[in-house]
Amino acid sequence: MILCLFPLPEGDKEKFGEYNDFIMIDARIYFREDTIAAPSTPSGRGAIAVIRISGPEAVSLCQRMFHARGSKPGEAPRRMVYGAIIDPRDGDIVDDALCAAFPGPHSYTGEDMAEFHCHGSEAVLRKTLEILFREGARPAEPGEFTFRAVRNGKMDLTQAEAVGSLIESRSQLARTLSLRMLEGAFSRDLAALKEELISALVEVETQLEFPDEAMEERLGSELQAKMDDLLRHSQALQKRAVRERRFEQGIVTVIAGRPNVGKSSLFNRLLGRERAIVTPHPGTTRDSIEGTIELAGRPITLIDTAGLRETQEEIESIGIRRSEELLSASHIVLFVFEAGEGLTPDDRVLLDRLRSHSNQSRIILTANKSDLPPIHSDFSFPAMDYPWPVIKISTVNEEGVHSLISLLEKEVADLIPAETDSAYLVNARQERVLVRLMERLQNAAQFIREQSPLELPAEDLRSALHDIAELDGSGMAPDIMTTIFSRFCIGK
DSSP: OEEEEEEEEEEGGGTTGTTEEEEEEGGGGGGGOOOEEEEEEEOOOOOEEEEESSSSSSSHHHHHHESSSOOOOOTTTTOOOEEEEEEEETEEEEEEEEEEETTTTTSSSSSSSEEEEEEEEEEHHHHHHHHHTTTTTTEEEEEEHHHHHHHTSSSSHHHHHHHHHHHHSSSSSHHHHHHHHHHHHHHHHHHHHHHHHHHHHHHHHHHHOOHHHHHHHHHHHHHHHHHHHHHHHHHHHHHHETTTTHHHHHHHEEEETTTTHHHHHHHHHTSSSSOOOOOOSSSOOOOEEEEEEEEETEEEEEEOOOOOOOOOOHHHHHHHHHHHHHHOOOSSEEEEEEEETSSSSHHHHHHHHHHHTHHHHHEEEEOOTSSSOSSSTTOOOOOOSSSSEEEEETTTTTHHHHHHHHHHHHHHHSSOOSTTOOOEOOOOOEEEEHHHHHHHHHHHHHHHTTTTOOOOHHHHHHHHHHHHHHTTTTTTOOHHHHHHHHTTTTTO
16 A cells, blocks of 8 residues: 555645644555546635546436436537436436536546536535435545546646646746646657657667677767757756746745835835835834736736834834845845935945845845935936946836836846746746756766766666656656645646
């Protein structure tokens, strides 16, 4: 028996209190070929609820439970039929509904499937599932429908994981990249890389088995050329991989500066609503406030921070420490100062600290309150001593705000590739395997350049081949596969 630890859904934790946040599930349940059923729409009231059934009895179960007004489910494959869900035991009507049958292999899972589209009442949903389970179906495990699609060759593991990413996508770009993975773009590039890798490995293995000094020089140059191509293609693949985490959290953009320079006003203006409290008194914002926006399809998490200054007030000082922590972890910093005052000595101290501790952050100097007259009559806007873009804005009359948004879009596009025609959205598991694959190919290429014993590059090439199998699912252990699919929602 293979046992895996799966996270429990929030609503089920009370049922399994002794297991805390996890429950032991026998991984072999995913490999059964029985009939499963589950709702594919969220729990709670709604206009429509969809119940999905898959397995050898899926169509016959629907025919027993559905009284059609016309042709029966299955007689017109992949077409909706209007009728009523009934209880075969006593003939009671459960709900007016639609039903569609999808005979295998032309279905999502590759086996017989059917769906009920009924009213989104919890009572209707509960009664329909109760009848299905009584008549021979069992509750589906998380992600089991997609697992069966992989098992039956309808998609590979990268496409299956893209299904989960697509469901979770919170921005247009995340949707686009997930859909590209689901359509098989990443799979096709992996398959091409695998073919090149096998070709290089075959050449190494041949030379190991049948050494011939007369051919050694020619084979060596051909192998080196193949390894160069292999490295180039794998580097291109890795370069196009965008980490999914950036779409979960968004590009973290921190608005920072001294108190009362207009940080919260800028935060509200970018967010498009009054989220932060704005007053003329310094120190109003005591803790960070977050909001999410989308620019050109890219997600951005905006964070308004407490004003950075020396203070003896305990609550404000805690907020300032929190602001400094956020600055060190941010992708972009909008450093706000007053346009009519220029960069003060205190501003410069803060910027110097930011430059020394936040090398990874992209910084935009934002001169706010440009609608107000300069503090001194002879004031001229100073040349900046820092290698960062400077933009003048007014959060009162919106002067320069659109230019700031355009600049933000450009910075975000540099962090999340704009080449959406070729980029892929990868999760943490896929990223780790890609990094490991790249390291093994580089090692193999180095051994070949140094004319090391061929057993060394052969071992790295075999391991790289195993990494590709781990990415597409062709070489994954059952317990690892089921752990991956356990993160899916129940009805997918």
